[in-house]
Structures are given as structure tokens and as C-alpha cells.
Amino acid sequence: MKFTACRIPDVILIEPRLFGDQRGFFMETYQQKVFAEQGITAQFVQDNHSGSRRGTLRGLHYQIQQAQGKLVRVVAGQIFDVAVDLRRSSPTFGQWVGQVLSAENKRQLWIPPGFAHGFYVLSEWAEVVYKASDFYAPQWERTLLWNDPAVGIEWPLEGSAELLISEKDRAGLPLAQAETYP
Template sequence: MNITQTEIPDVLLIEPRVFGDDRGFFFESFNEQVFQDKTGLSLRFVQDNHSRSAKNVLRGLHYQIQQAQGKLVRVVAGAIFDVAVDIRKGSPTFGQWVGYELSAANKQQLWIPPGFAHGFVALENGTEVLYKTTDYYAPAHERSILWNDPDLGIHWNLLGEPIVSAKDQAGIPLKQADLFD
């Protein structure tokens, strides 16, 4: 497993060691001990989520203001442009974002710690995303920042008009959002 710090050092890009031959491939998508040894993070994942999206479906930017979730995100079919936004008020990278293409082909994963808003856009039809979370889904604490907030200036790598849920269309700008201390 290769771990790379992103421009926001707490967000990590993870490349698993893949063993492949003419039959296909094998890799460990998560190994607690290796993850802890390589990152220094001791995490407890409590929930796995799986979504399927058509091309140009944009989900996000989501977070929970209480029961904040760290997320380990990967793609098992298709591809996404995955985005993490630092919404920790005291952070030197507050209001900054990073984005990476995760795909079934590249098998990369993104670790997004608690204190970040998260979103992605599907780059292909039939894209399936799996992610582990460090806390349970808590609808009462869920928040959504406007995906196209001009103050964030996220370049979504859109391949057309995004398909956005009513909930995400109603997201609020970062300036008005509940934030982490």
C-alpha cells in the first residue's frame, strides 16, 4: 500500500498493492494493521455504504456536524471525481478543497477525515462507489454545502450538466454553513 499526502495533508490518497495476471487481479482493499502502520491512524469503521450513479450525477457536499464521519472512499465500477473540502475553522487549509479521480481501473482510495465536506461526480454510467465510515449516519446532523459555491471554486471535471438531487440543490454556501471548531 502506498500512501500519499494530498495538498491538504490530512486527506490521503491510497494506492493498494495489486496482484494481477491473465486471470484477473487481487488486492486487499483494507487491512487495519497496514493502514495504521502506514498512516499512524487507529480507526474504527462502523458502516459501509454503496452507491450507484449515472454519468454526471453529482452528490455532495455532505457532512455531519455531530457524529462526524471519516470516510475511506473507493470505486468498484466506473469512475468519479472525488472532492474533500476542509471545513475546520482553525485549520490552515480551511475552505480549501482537493479532488482526485478514483476509478475501478486505478483502484485508488481517498481517506477523508472528520471535519471535511465530501462530494463526487460520476464520470461514467453505472459508477459504483463504496465507502467505509467512522461513525453512523445521523440524518439529524447531516448538512450540505452548495456544490457550486463560488467561494470554493471547485472544478468538478464535469462532462456535461450535473444531475443534482433537490437536497443538494438546497445546499448552503460555506459562509453560512455550520462548521467544525
């Protein structure tokens, strides 16, 4: 596997090694020892899987307690995946990074605890699978406003696609009002 630090160095793009022949392919998506050698020592406790149609924007979600690190990949379709640094002590506080993840490119994104996470669906249909380093705790879940100008995420919104977003996500708080991490 190839591990590459993103513009925010704690967010890591992971490209698996693919073995293919006439039957198809094989790839390793997670191996504790290899990840630990790259500084990713999270113990994963939960796997999640979502399906969404074109134009869906999910996020930006985070938990103020039981903060979750997430190892995100796409098993069908294509998304624009985003992480926003909410660690006040970080030199990249309030900054974002985005990557295109797809079933075709097979890339994964490691988003450590202390970040808000969200994605926008670029294909007709996308299925996103991610491992989480802590359990979902709805009482601690918060939503950062997806289009907060102070963060300035450059979402690749398509003019012809209707933006599909939940009321909860539409009502997210701007960074200036959001609960963040120390």
C-alpha cells in the same frame, strides 16, 4: 499499499498493491495495522454503496455531530471525488482537494472527520463504496453548496452531460453560512 498526502495533507490517496495473473487480480483494500502505521486509526462502523449514472453530482455532505471519516473507492466506473476542509482551526479551512477514482486505477481516498464530501460521475455508470467511521445520523447531516464560489471547486463538468443533482444538494449552504467544526 502506497499512501500519499494530498494538497490538504490530512486527505490521503491510497494506492493498493495489485497481484495479478491469468485468473485476474487480488488486492488488499484495508488492513488495520497498515493504516494505523500511516496515522489512519479510524474504527469503521458502516459500509455504504451507491450507484449513479453519468452527470450525477452527490454532495457536499457532512455531519456536524458524529462526524464521519470516509475511506472511498470505486468498484465500477469513474468519479471525480472531492473533500472540503470544514475545520475552522485548520490552516486549510475552506480549501478543497479532488481526485479521480476509478475501478481501473483502484485508488482510494481517506477523508478524515471534519470534511464535506461529494463526487461527480465521469463514466456512464459508477458504483462507489466507502467505509465510515461513525454511523449515519440524518439529524446532524448538512450540505455544503457544491458550487460555492468561495470554495471554488473545479468540477470537471462535461458540457454534453445533464447535471443530475438532488434538491437537497442543490439547496446546500455556502461556506459563509454553513455550520462547521471548531
